[in-house]
Amino acid sequence: MSAEPKPLVYVVDNDPMLGSVLKMMLEQEGMAVRLFNCAETFLADLIDPATGFSRFSALKTCVIVDVCMPGMSALELQEKLCERSILLPLIFLTGQGTIPMGVNAIKAGAEDFLTKPVSREQLMASVHAALEKAWFGTA
Template sequence: MDAAPDDEQPGCILLDVRIPGLSGPDLQSRLIESGSTLPIIFLTGHADTPTTVRAIKAGAEDFLTKPISSEQLIDAIERALARQHAARAQRGRLESFRGHLATLTQRERQVFDLIVRGRINKQIAHELGTTERTVKAHRHQVMEKMQVHSLAELVSIAERLGMLDTNGR
């Protein structure tokens, strides 16, 4: 394998467990190491539980045992493509959020961090050594630049970007 497959185009990889010279699960490992996020469907006439478990734990989309109908195969491919589309859309949203976050000034970023942790304007002003009025202005800029209309949306973005721990802090 010279290069990782192109993940920017819709697609999936159909692998047999037994491939001359390299097993399907070994190729799956190499693809993952190369950074591929294309969904992988295994198709085999020689299913065994350890191989199936290994492939699924490593992220295989499906594990089909021959013989299967063309409808079953097409259904598995359609599910893989749908999941790939959803994952790409999610990655796109996260990239967009990161882009918006990068437009914040240092002070706006401080205000953002405190807002999403539940601090009110008065607390933020005290913590940053400024006035509530200034905090309100920064808060307004944060909402504009992040392209949100509510605190809930802002907190949701912070959670999606992994900026809050499990307790919302």
């Protein structure tokens, strides 16, 4: 009997210190974590260039993405994923967010919109909700 695969959380943030902290926190909760320093690198890793389809295979998968990054923004990333029908729950994390930005993200399908600094409890509650949504295919 094989063990259930670990939930997978992609972290897309250009701050390596925050990425490391999030990785450690999520791994302590029994999750697999993949770190990316920009949305472009994340998309390049996620999308198979031969088919144009996603390579991710974990049933329980979500993305924590920093709103303000150089290059492609979190909202642009969300658009690109939607264009390719990749239904991954996204949790937006920002230190510079505005109410209209949060509303736009949620209207476009984001799972949550959290402000930095975020408590461990708040982040983990959001991640668990996103993973459950992914598990049931309602992302």
